[in-house]
Amino acid sequence: xxxxxxxxxxxxFWSNQPVRVALAVGGCAALVCAVVGLSTVMRxxxxxxxxxxxxxxxxxxxxxxxxxxPLFGFLGIAAAAAGLMxxxxxxxxxxxxxxxxxxxxxxxxxxxxxxxxxxxxxxVSGAAITVLFGSMFTIPTSIVPVALAVAVAALGASALxxxxxxxxxxxxxxxxxxxxxxxxxxxIQALALALAVSLSAMTVGAILSTALxxxxxxxxxxxxxxxxxALALAVxxxxxxxxxxxxxxxQSYYWxxxxxxxxxxxxxxxxxxAYLAASAVASRRAGAPAAVPLSGCQDx
Amino acid sequence: xxxxxxxVALERVAVTFGERPVLREVSFRLEAExxxxxxxxxxxxxTTLLRAILGFIxxxxxxxxxxxxxxxxxxxxxxxxPGLPLRARDVVALGLDxxxxxxxxxxxxxxxxxxxxxxxxxxxxxxxxxxxxxxxGQQQRVLLAHALVRRPKLLLLDEPLANLDVGSTAEIVAxxxxxxxxxGAAVLLSAHDMNPLLxxxxxxxxxxxxxxxxxxxxxxxxxxxxSRLYGYHVDVLRVHGRVVVVAAEARDESRTxxxxxxxxxxxxx
Numbered sequence: 001x002x003x004x005x006x007x008x009x010x011x012x013f014w015s016n017q018p019v020r021v022a023l024a025v026g027g028c029a030a031l032v033c034a035v036v037g038l039s040t041v042m043r044x045x046x047x048x049x050x051x052x053x054x055x056x057x058x059x060x061x062x063x064x065x066x067x068x069x070p071l072f073g074f075l076g077i078a079a080a081a082a083g084l085m086x087x088x089x090x091x092x093x094x095x096x097x098x099x100x101x102x103x104x105x106x107x108x109x110x111x112x113x114x115x116x117x118x119x120x121x122x123x124v125s126g127a128a129i130t131v132l133f134g135s136m137f138t139i140p141t142s143i144v145p146v147a148l149a150v151a152v153a154a155l156g157a158s159a160l161x162x163x164x165x166x167x168x169x170x171x172x173x174x175x176x177x178x179x180x181x182x183x184x185x186x187x188i189q190a191l192a193l194a195l196a197v198s199l200s201a202m203t204v205g206a207i208l209s210t211a212l213x214x215x216x217x218x219x220x221x222x223x224x225x226x227x228x229x230a231l232a233l234a235v236x237x238x239x240x241x242x243x244x245x246x247x248x249x250x251q252s253y254y255w256x257x258x259x260x261x262x263x264x265x266x267x268x269x270x271x272x273x274a275y276l277a278a279s280a281v282a283s284r285r286a287g288a289p290a291a292v293p294l295s296g297c298q299d300x
Numbered sequence: 301x302x303x304x305x306x307x308v309a310l311e312r313v314a315v316t317f318g319e320r321p322v323l324r325e326v327s328f329r330l331e332a333e334x335x336x337x338x339x340x341x342x343x344x345x346x347t348t349l350l351r352a353i354l355g356f357i358x359x360x361x362x363x364x365x366x367x368x369x370x371x372x373x374x375x376x377x378x379x380x381x382p383g384l385p386l387r388a389r390d391v392v393a394l395g396l397d398x399x400x401x402x403x404x405x406x407x408x409x410x411x412x413x414x415x416x417x418x419x420x421x422x423x424x425x426x427x428x429x430x431x432x433x434x435x436x437g438q439q440q441r442v443l444l445a446h447a448l449v450r451r452p453k454l455l456l457l458d459e460p461l462a463n464l465d466v467g468s469t470a471e472i473v474a475x476x477x478x479x480x481x482x483x484g485a486a487v488l489l490s491a492h493d494m495n496p497l498l499x500x501x502x503x504x505x506x507x508x509x510x511x512x513x514x515x516x517x518x519x520x521x522x523x524x525x526x527s528r529l530y531g532y533h534v535d536v537l538r539v540h541g542r543v544v545v546v547a548a549e550a551r552d553e554s555r556t557x558x559x560x561x562x563x564x565x566x567x568x569x
Binding site: 042044159160161162163164166167169170171173174175176177178179180181220221222224225226227229230 | 371381383384386402428
């Protein structure tokens with residue numbers, strides 16, 4: 001990718017401005033995705049999270065077409081889609097999956113049109129790769145304060161609904177009987193999910209953002225026994241994978257002079273390694289064979 | 301609240317799903333510390349009745365009056381994911397303040413209440429285990445503690461004995477009997493198999509044909525009362541210490557659940 005050749009010419013890791021921006025925005029994305037991803041996996045909404053990530057690509061594509069901050073584009077479409085899915089109030093797993101599938105199809109169709117227009121009308125080169133697979137070293141510095149604000153909003157929303165969401169995860173009826181405002185909790189969770197997905201899409205791209213949203217949480221849930229430890233472990237895995245991915249991508253420029261490897265690739269690979277390691281730990285505890293698939297994706 | 305005040309009172313309550321009447325003119329009242337069994341075959345409307353009391357569904361006519369205070373509820377068929385990072389202790393703690401928005405600081409008083417509740421239901425030994433990994437009987441104890449930790453005036457349990465082995469069933473019934481007195485809560489427990497329940501309950505609400513009869517068990521579980529409720533003759537037989545309700549003749553296959561499932565057993569009061 002072109003971004004790596006630019007980075008390679010810019011000297012040291014810590015003093016490199018694109019690297020600093022990547023670490024800051026990626027760190028925000030990893031932190032928020034770990035927190036929101038945990039509730040997403042626990043509520044068996046991995047497919048909805050994946051769909052929102054893909055659908056947000058339409059927003060990113062529109063942002064390039066309209067020459068606005070791409071984060072706003074990702075966020076706008078993700079929030080609209082999340083709101084629609086939550087508004088429909090579908091509880092039955094089969095119907096929820098069908099609705100999610102319909103929203104996903106519509107979003108991807110729109111993204112295809114907008115990416116086509118990006119290339120033909122606006123002649124934006126590399127928009128498709130950037131929107132779908134991310135390009136962390138080309139994120140403009142102006143996005144950092146916006147990303148921080150989005151992260152604070154998402155973490156605040158998650159903290160607000162932490163307890164009601166846990167009760168709802170146990171049973172919606174149990175939560176209602178206890179006085180939990182299930183509707184409000186669901187809407188705030190949908191908003192937090194949209195915020196997380198938009199940051200994640202900005203970082204590793206719309207297609208791969210599911211990995212950042214689901215992977216660290218799924219790995220943490222295999223070994224943690226308490227919500228707090230699951231949260232801490234998911235954050236640790238997310239941050240380590242993201243910052244480790246940035247560092248490896250930076251180093252990769254020296255492995256293959258003239259061009260480096262995509263950051264997204266390293267982030268996703270590190271997350272998969274963490275998941276496999278967590279599976280091994282969990283199976284060793286249980287004395288059973290390691291689970292191979294991501295549990296969150298199994299149960300959508 | 302004195303024992304003569306109703307914790308919950310239903311008066312001619314009717315619930316209809318589409319064109320199908322599920323409950324018709326159901327009336328009964330429940331007082332503090334009363335342990336009441338809600339009996340009926342599958343599909344007789346037990347869950348609908350409990351959900352109507354909780355306010356989850358709208359009644360078409362009649363009224364449900366509830367005294368103030370918290371309601372404890374244990375729903376039917378909760379499947380607790382073994383992967384949930386929640387210990388039994390965490391689930392009970394969520395019963396205290398799980399409905400509140402925001403985070404909380406650790407509190408000794410809160411921890412003590414949770415510990416006392418775990419002890420009351422006999423769940424101390426598995427308090428640190430993941431709730432999804434517990435046995436059915438252990439999960440019922442945890443859910444019971446979750447429902448009771450706010451000291452509710454009314455405790456509603458939907459088929460809590462389903463899928464429990466004989467030993468666990470007897471333990472849970474004895475536990476409920478004791479806790480209803482300890483906590484001063486009125487308990488309404490639905491079940492289709494009443495064998496382990498009738499020796500322990502104060503009252504019975506028997507549902508059939510969308511209608512209910514209520515009273516002391518030996519006054520309700522009688523041939524003439526149940527025949528009137530079902531709308532055709534049934535026999536209440538006592539066999540080896542159990543009560544067996546037998547439909548003498550199925551008249552209309554589409555009419556009642558009993559006709560689809562003609563033998564219904566109820567223990568001797």
